[in-house]
Amino acid sequence: xxxxxxxxxxxxxxxxxxxxxxxxxxxxxxxxxxxxxxxxxxxxxxxxxxxxxxxxxxxxxxxxxxxxxxxxxxxxxxxxxxxxxxxxxxxxxxxxxxxxxxxxxxxxxxxxxxxxxxxxxxxxxxxxxxxxxxxxxxxxxxxxxxxxxxxxxxxxxxxxxxxxxxxxxxxxxxxxxxxxxxxxxxxxxxxxxxxxxx
Amino acid sequence: xxxxxxxxxxxxxxxxxxxxxxxxxxxxxxxxxxxxxxxxxxxxxxxxxxxxxxxxxxxxxxxxxxxxxxxxxxxxxxxxxxxxxxxxxxxxxxxxxxxxxxxxxxxxxxxxxxxxxxxxxxxxxxxxxxxxxxxxxxxxxxxxxxxxxxxxxxxxxxxxxxxxxxxxxxxxxxxxxxxxxxxxxxxxxxxxxxxxxx
Numbered sequence: 001x002x003x004x005x006x007x008x009x010x011x012x013x014x015x016x017x018x019x020x021x022x023x024x025x026x027x028x029x030x031x032x033x034x035x036x037x038x039x040x041x042x043x044x045x046x047x048x049x050x051x052x053x054x055x056x057x058x059x060x061x062x063x064x065x066x067x068x069x070x071x072x073x074x075x076x077x078x079x080x081x082x083x084x085x086x087x088x089x090x091x092x093x094x095x096x097x098x099x100x101x102x103x104x105x106x107x108x109x110x111x112x113x114x115x116x117x118x119x120x121x122x123x124x125x126x127x128x129x130x131x132x133x134x135x136x137x138x139x140x141x142x143x144x145x146x147x148x149x150x151x152x153x154x155x156x157x158x159x160x161x162x163x164x165x166x167x168x169x170x171x172x173x174x175x176x177x178x179x180x181x182x183x184x185x186x187x188x189x190x191x192x193x194x195x196x197x198x
Numbered sequence: 199x200x201x202x203x204x205x206x207x208x209x210x211x212x213x214x215x216x217x218x219x220x221x222x223x224x225x226x227x228x229x230x231x232x233x234x235x236x237x238x239x240x241x242x243x244x245x246x247x248x249x250x251x252x253x254x255x256x257x258x259x260x261x262x263x264x265x266x267x268x269x270x271x272x273x274x275x276x277x278x279x280x281x282x283x284x285x286x287x288x289x290x291x292x293x294x295x296x297x298x299x300x301x302x303x304x305x306x307x308x309x310x311x312x313x314x315x316x317x318x319x320x321x322x323x324x325x326x327x328x329x330x331x332x333x334x335x336x337x338x339x340x341x342x343x344x345x346x347x348x349x350x351x352x353x354x355x356x357x358x359x360x361x362x363x364x365x366x367x368x369x370x371x372x373x374x375x376x377x378x379x380x381x382x383x384x385x386x387x388x389x390x391x392x393x394x395x396x
Contacts, residue, residue, distance in 0.1 A: 016295045025296050074297050075297050077297075079288050079291045080299070080322070080326045081284055081287060081288060081326070086279055094277070099275075100391070101278070101391050102390070118325075119320060120320075120322045121321070123317030123318025123320065124278070124318045125318065125320070126346065127279060127348075127390055129392075143237060148361070150324045152317075152354075153349045154351075159349055163392055189300060189390055191297060192297070192298050192300070192325055
């Protein structure tokens with residue numbers, strides 16, 4: 001393999017998310033505080049009208065050191081794949097300079113996300129190398145406001161476990177749902193849902 | 199939603215893939231010729247040692263006009279999500295300037311890929327707005343050389359169909375498998391597979 005190409009973050013983050021991330025210089029010890037941090041990211045994305053009501057971040061599990069953040073920037077970047085989780089994982093890869101976040105010698109990393117991963121992000125998590133996923137809202141909560149999250153395998157949590165990735169759900173779920181509702185109330189667009197006959 | 203952020207292609211393509219794409223000024227009429235074009239992309243990625251043995255492209259279904267290409271650039275860009283399909287879809291979004299490739303007024307677009315999508319790319323296809331997916335190798339062929347493609351829902355083809363996306367499989371399958379073999383023979387890295395006990 002030839003040497004890698006140095007590149008900036010492939011997905012341009014809104015200024016507000018970048019500022020929130022830069023401000024977070026101290027590690028976040030408690031799991032619920034990590035989750036509140038990403039729900040805050042989701043909320044800033046809604047109030048600043050910079051994207052969908054989703055936030056995510058990669059943390060070092062043991063210390064709570066913040067590695068990278070993501071918010072949904074699908075509309076802003078004209079890229080349907082730019083979910084909070086894919087953006088956070090991509091930025092974590094860039095921050096740590098490696099395509100495998102689970103490589104030998106890397107501290108154990110976790111993805112904290114304000115919503116359970118959609119079908120795409122479930123697959124992305126497996127490739128990434130994170131060892132833990134913590135979710136607030138359920139995929140069904142995103143579906144309830146109109147997004148087509150698409151089915152994952154019914155045993156997706158077991159599939160992650162087989163790959164030594166643990167899943168925690170429903171942490172601060174109501175707070176994440178409140179951000180979905182705010183998005184809905186402020187007329188946020190539910191893009192690219194096209195299930196059913198036409 | 200505030201105006202979108204102009205951005206270059208988020209995933210830097212190898213020069214060779216860019217040259218192959220630029221050279222393809224005329225539409226490609228036959229489906230099998232479209233597939234041979236993406237298998238050729240996969241092969242250049244292997245011979246130039248710029249990434250995994252996978253190529254993909256987005257075409258206008260009716261005319262065969264090439265919209266965007268992708269090759270696997272996971273190692274090169276330090277991003278585990280940079281599969282041929284995600285790169286091609288992302289580049290198609292950039293080329294057409296919209297986050298929904300299936301929006302009203304857009305010509306019907308198809309993703310032609312040298313390998314059946316992994317779990318992540320299956321989900322990404324649903325979000326993207328392409329209306330057709332054409333695959334050469336099976337996911338099991340990629341698994342056979344060591345990649346962990348991860349399970350999709352067992353009825354994934356029906357799930358795509360529900361969303362008005364058709365799937366064609368096994369077009370030029372042997373030619374795509376030959377590129378996998380070449381990758382294996384030349385010592386290409388099978389990255390990020392970690393299924394099973396440890």
